Amino acid sequence: MELFISFFLLLTLPLFTLIIRYITVSNPNNNNNNKLRPPPGATGLPFIGETLQLISAYKTENPEPFIDARVAKYGTVFTTHVFGERTVFSADAETNRFILQNEGRLFESSYPSSIANLVGKHSLLLMRGSFHRRMHSLTMSFANSTIIKDHLLVDIDRLVRRNLEMWTGRILLMDEAKKITFELTLKQLLSIDPCEWSENLRKEYMLVIEGFFCIPLPFFSLTYRRAIQARKRVTEALHLVVRERRLERERGVKKNDMLAALFDNDCDDVMFSDDEIVDFLVSLLVAGYDTTSTTMTLAVKFLTDTPSALAQLKEEHEEIRARKGASLALEWDDYKSMPFTQCVVNETLRISNIISGVFRRAITDVRIKDYMIPKGSKVFASLRAAHLGQDNFENARVFNPWRWQKTSDSTNFMPFGGGPRRCPGHDLARVALSVFLHHLVTRFSWVAAEDDKLVFFPTTRTQKRYPIMVQRRNVVE
Numbered sequence: 159m160e161l162f163i164s165f166f167l168l169l170t171l172p173l174f175t176l177i178i179r180y181i182t183v184s185n186p187n188n189n190n191n192n193k194l195r196p197p198p199g200a201t202g203l204p205f206i207g208e209t210l211q212l213i214s215a216y217k218t219e220n221p222e223p224f225i226d227a228r229v230a231k232y233g234t235v236f237t238t239h240v241f242g243e244r245t246v247f248s249a250d251a252e253t254n255r256f257i258l259q260n261e262g263r264l265f266e267s268s269y270p271s272s273i274a275n276l277v278g279k280h281s282l283l284l285m286r287g288s289f290h291r292r293m294h295s296l297t298m299s300f301a302n303s304t305i306i307k308d309h310l311l312v313d314i315d316r317l318v319r320r321n322l323e324m325w326t327g328r329i330l331l332m333d334e335a336k337k338i339t340f341e342l343t344l345k346q347l348l349s350i351d352p353c354e355w356s357e358n359l360r361k362e363y364m365l366v367i368e369g370f371f372c373i374p375l376p377f378f379s380l381t382y383r384r385a386i387q388a389r390k391r392v393t394e395a396l397h398l399v400v401r402e403r404r405l406e407r408e409r410g411v412k413k414n415d416m417l418a419a420l421f422d423n424d425c426d427d428v429m430f431s432d433d434e435i436v437d438f439l440v441s442l443l444v445a446g447y448d449t450t451s452t453t454m455t456l457a458v459k460f461l462t463d464t465p466s467a468l469a470q471l472k473e474e475h476e477e478i479r480a481r482k483g484a485s486l487a488l489e490w491d492d493y494k495s496m497p498f499t500q501c502v503v504n505e506t507l508r509i510s511n512i513i514s515g516v517f518r519r520a521i522t523d524v525r526i527k528d529y530m531i532p533k534g535s536k537v538f539a540s541l542r543a544a545h546l547g548q549d550n551f552e553n554a555r556v557f558n559p560w561r562w563q564k565t566s567d568s569t570n571f572m573p574f575g576g577g578p579r580r581c582p583g584h585d586l587a588r589v590a591l592s593v594f595l596h597h598l599v600t601r602f603s604w605v606a607a608e609d610d611k612l613v614f615f616p617t618t619r620t621q622k623r624y625p626i627m628v629q630r631r632n633v634v635e
């Protein structure tokens with residue numbers, strides 16, 4: 159992908175510098191006109207707009223250079239042109255909330271066709287209207303806190319411990335975290351325990367995920383084509399599982415997982431087809447896998463870089479361990495007695511912004527602040543810009559879990575989005591992260607094996623998959 163972008167740059171830049179630059183900048187101070195205007199901004203070069211500036215900005219270590227520069231010039235809501243389309247950016251928490259709350263009324267989620275092909279046309283991400291509402295609540299009812307408490311926590315705890323048992327010496331934390339979250343998701347969706355089959359499926363899955371990250375001009379990309387082929391193999395494998403489970407079900411075997419819920423749910427008396435079910439499962443795997451595992455990895459990085467926070471976290475978990483004596487498994491009451499861990503989780507989500515924002519399309523003319531966003535406009539609600547905005551959080555760009563001991567107001571904090579499309583996996587992600595941290599800090603001490611930096615494009619992650627050296631601790635167990 160790197161190579162591809164440089165090649166693209168090489169090819170197109172000289173060409174564009176020869177063309178007259180049609181850069182349209184409207185004046186942000188020119189408000190004495192009564193007619194409402196679209197938000198001010200620059201739309202850059204023809205066709206590619208400011209896409210290259212966006213990409214190169216996020217290759218630096220500054221988390222928000224593209225938006226910072228434009229917010230300073232135009233204010234928190236501005237117009238730009240990225241990924242082939244004029245786009246209104248919001249770096250304003252209140253505007254973001256407004257956009258998310260008005261899903262279906264003023265805005266609709268909008269994904270490029272390259273993404274739609276990867277998640278599948280029956281994915282929750284692409285559903286609309288009342289059908290979406292129904293499927294969103296079905297997904298919620300399979301990942302809400304009651305279900306986690308009564309069923310999922312046992313599996314999460316067991317799978318995390320099982321994986322940590324195998325760690326010695328130097329490990330790539332990002333890869334280990336991915337393995338854990340994939341196993342969790344397969345268990346939750348299909349009641350499948352880790353095995354050779356699941357490990358093979360995971361390898362295909364990683365290829366699919368890579369396809370999401372070749373956003374500029376995906377159809378020319380080898381990675382993208384490979385992702386589409388891998389998706390086909392993934393859906394074939396899942397089709398077999400679904401078929402087998404239907405037969406089992408006819409024989410009266412009952413299982414308690416997402417697939418069983420999909421079999422039992424019919425919409426307007428129409429049962430879901432296997433195609434619909436498989437797309438649905440694929441999109442849940444996509445949504446939960448990379449997000450949760452990257453958050454786990456970054457939490458460990460932030461803690462490693464902030465020893466006083468790690469020390470306090472360890473203390474909290476050692477107290478829990480001491481109280482539980484020989485009982486290894488973490489229970490719901492234990493989860494509920496980790497106040498500092500919840501601060502660490504929130505702060506990790508606030509700083510890392512795995513989903514940096516969401517794309518929407520205005521389905522009617524929408525007035526925001528003193529601007530008019532014309533019907534059909536693409537809109538990007540930047541969650542990251544709100545989380546890293548100095549007006550919203552004091553010293554916003556510093557990892558400081560203690561801030562959550564003071565603030566009770568979390569209105570500017572939306573790591574899981576909001577409104578009708580709020581992440582149905584939000585509780586699950588929090589619990590998985592907490593359980594992971596518990597077993598990690600009580601079992602191991604570790605150091606970073608190499609200097610590894612954060613990068614922010616196409617998503618937040620570390621450059622080298624965060625290699626660490628782990629050492630088993632002799633704890634009270």
Ligand code: HEM
Pocket residue numbers: 267282283284294297301441442445446447449450453512513516517573574575576578579580581582583584586587
């Ligand atoms: C740290 C981990 C996670 C983060 C930061 C995260 C974040 C988000 C965000 C911001 C959205 C809103 C997208 C939008 O409004 O267009 C979303 C949607 C979604 N998330 Fe998550 N998520 C995480 C984990 C999970 C997990 C574990 C699952 C699995 C159950 C999941 C399933 C979904 C689904 C299915 C949607 C689409 C909802 C819809 O369009 O109605 N997520 N997530």
Ligand SMILES: *[C@@H]1O[C@H](CO)[C@@H](O)[C@H](O)[C@H]1NC(C)=O
Pocket residue numbers: 298299300302303304305
């Ligand atoms: C979670 O979903 C179940 C149905 O699966 C429901 O009975 C329960 O009330 C829900 N719990 C919460 C906290 O919403």
Ligand SMILES: *[C@@H]1O[C@H](CO)[C@@H](O)[C@H](O)[C@H]1NC(C)=O
Pocket residue numbers: 497500501504562563565568571
């Ligand atoms: C973490 O954030 C959530 C909002 O997403 C909030 O409800 C909760 O109180 C926060 N936790 C702490 C410890 O501040």
